[in-house]
Amino acid sequence: MSPSDPPLPLEPYRIKAVEMLHRPSRDEREAALKRAGYNLFNLTSEEVYIDLLTDSGTSAMSDRQWAAMMTGDESYAGSRNFAEFERTVQELTGFPFVIPAHQGRAAEHLLLSSLARPGQKVPNNMHFDTTQAHVLRQGAQPINLAIQEAYDVRNEHPFKGNMDTPKLETLLQKEGSGVPLVMMTLTNNTGGGQPASLSNLREVSRICRAHKVPFYLDMCRWAENAYFIHEREPGMGERSLREIGRACFDLADGATMSAKKDGLVNIGGFIATRDAQLVPRLKETLITFEGFPTYGGLARRDLSAMAIGLLEATELDYMAHRVGQVRYLASLLEQDGIPFVRPPGGHGLYLDAHAFLPHLKGSELPGQALVVEIYREGAVRTCEVGGVMFGGAPSTPDAPPALELVRLAIPRRVYTASHLSYVADTVRRVWKRREAVRGMTIVEAPERLRHFLAKFGPAMERGGAKGAGPHAAPHPSDRSPSPM
Numbered sequence: 001m002s003p004s005d006p007p008l009p010l011e012p013y014r015i016k017a018v019e020m021l022h023r024p025s026r027d028e029r030e031a032a033l034k035r036a037g038y039n040l041f042n043l044t045s046e047e048v049y050i051d052l053l054t055d056s057g058t059s060a061m062s063d064r065q066w067a068a069m070m071t072g073d074e075s076y077a078g079s080r081n082f083a084e085f086e087r088t089v090q091e092l093t094g095f096p097f098v099i100p101a102h103q104g105r106a107a108e109h110l111l112l113s114s115l116a117r118p119g120q121k122v123p124n125n126m127h128f129d130t131t132q133a134h135v136l137r138q139g140a141q142p143i144n145l146a147i148q149e150a151y152d153v154r155n156e157h158p159f160k161g162n163m164d165t166p167k168l169e170t171l172l173q174k175e176g177s178g179v180p181l182v183m184m185t186l187t188n189n190t191g192g193g194q195p196a197s198l199s200n201l202r203e204v205s206r207i208c209r210a211h212k213v214p215f216y217l218d219m220c221r222w223a224e225n226a227y228f229i230h231e232r233e234p235g236m237g238e239r240s241l242r243e244i245g246r247a248c249f250d251l252a253d254g255a256t257m258s259a260k261k262d263g264l265v266n267i268g269g270f271i272a273t274r275d276a277q278l279v280p281r282l283k284e285t286l287i288t289f290e291g292f293p294t295y296g297g298l299a300r301r302d303l304s305a306m307a308i309g310l311l312e313a314t315e316l317d318y319m320a321h322r323v324g325q326v327r328y329l330a331s332l333l334e335q336d337g338i339p340f341v342r343p344p345g346g347h348g349l350y351l352d353a354h355a356f357l358p359h360l361k362g363s364e365l366p367g368q369a370l371v372v373e374i375y376r377e378g379a380v381r382t383c384e385v386g387g388v389m390f391g392g393a394p395s396t397p398d399a400p401p402a403l404e405l406v407r408l409a410i411p412r413r414v415y416t417a418s419h420l421s422y423v424a425d426t427v428r429r430v431w432k433r434r435e436a437v438r439g440m441t442i443v444e445a446p447e448r449l450r451h452f453l454a455k456f457g458p459a460m461e462r463g464g465a466k467g468a469g470p471h472a473a474p475h476p477s478d479r480s481p482s483p484m
């Protein structure tokens with residue numbers, strides 16, 4: 001460590017079980033890319049050294065969670081694990097009705113199929129991909145109403161996940177009953193893991209109540225959001241993450257949750273609400289698609305792991321380390337001037353692919369090109385959040401310029417600071433040869449959620465760029481047996 005090195009994020013845990021990793025060779029990486037159709041969702045995990053594709057369901061569970069997994073009461077109905085889970089969610093959120101589901105999108109399915117109708121509009125600060133797909137599936141239109149600063153990657157606004165409340169007010173005045181619900185995503189994943197402030201949530205809640213429109217939170221990363229409020233919102237520094245979380249929930253009518261995020265489990269989710277009249281409709285869909293209301297598509301032991309994970313995610317030491325890891329990675333990349341969404345978000349760092357590869361047009365899919373190069377360079381898997389993920393959907397009228405991002409999502413309690421420093425080194429090496437990086441093109445794609453299934457190929461060579469292929473120099477550790 002030299003004095004200029006960024007502070008290490010200190011782990012508030014020690015490692016009790018390990019999983020061995022393989023770092024594929026250059027030839028293996030090249031072959032894997034071809035086989036996968038240049039879509040990193042098609043890679044096998046053996047082909048990946050550091051997996052930053054997502055922070056969803058990739059957490060390491062604690063010893064307490066594993067211990068609870070051994071106490072599953074696997075009764076079909078009325079399991080005691082459900083009672084424990086229900087009580088925990090009720091206490092954390094204040095919502096009286098709690099319905100488990102196998103993951104977040106299942107909760108979205110329950111909510112949106114019950115509330116949204118064809119031709120209606122569903123506002124959100126920014127729709128996550130699966131939320132957007134469920135709105136579209138009902139024949140409704142997703143409307144993104146994040147504040148303007150959210151679209152400016154360099155803007156340091158502390159709450160870029162905020163909703164543009166004047167725009168929301170105008171929409172509700174104009175559409176009346178054409179808006180079945182308003183949603184807010186905490187944190188705004190699509191916009192860089194950016195938080196919304198308590199005061200913004202308060203204003204959105206006030207507007208929704210005035211127009212008698214239900215207000216639902218996508219609470220996937222509610223504990224991270226609470227941490228940013230704790231750090232950045234005046235008067236909040238003395239309040240615990242649980243208190244802040246509760247203050248947010250008090251403003252809403254209900255929430256959908258993917259417990260694969262701030263529930264610290266590998267699978268699980270739920271929907272919670274105050275609306276007693278909605279519950280029978282939710283349960284009917286639940287039983288058709290997920291299972292009985294005391295298990296919702298999960299093993300009962302999963303419910304206990306989820307209950308413990310939800311509480312662990314609100315511990316301040318845990319969260320300071322988690323957000324600290326993202327900031328550590330950010331400060332390593334900052335030393336080379338590598339462009340990323342500012343300020344760094346809660347669950348990952350989002351590279352600005354337009355600024356990283358300015359010689360590529362949007363149609364040459366700079367985000368996808370960068371994802372491929374980072375894998376090619378160091379077997380680090382990341383995720384495009386840009387033209388490929390969102391380009392297939394109808395856009396919001398007068399939408400601001402699209403973001404073209406590459407997300408380096410940090411799984412919870414999984415990687416060490418040396419892993420992160422390897423990732424930074426890999427990205428830096430791509431940065432040094434960025435001018436030679438070529439664009440990508442879509443070879444085949446389904447209609448919806450195409451990023452999961454599409455196949456890609458290198459874009460046609462342009463005049464002058466001939467032969468300027470992505471010739472990565474060998475990584476120093478390619479020459480010797482892997483030191484890690």
Ligand SMILES: *Cc1c(COP(=O)(O)O)cnc(C)c1O
Nearest residue numbers: 103104105128130189220258260
């Ligand atoms: C992950 C996620 C979802 C969907 O949850 P799954 O568990 O993946 O189905 C919804 N919204 C946001 C913001 C998410 O990050």
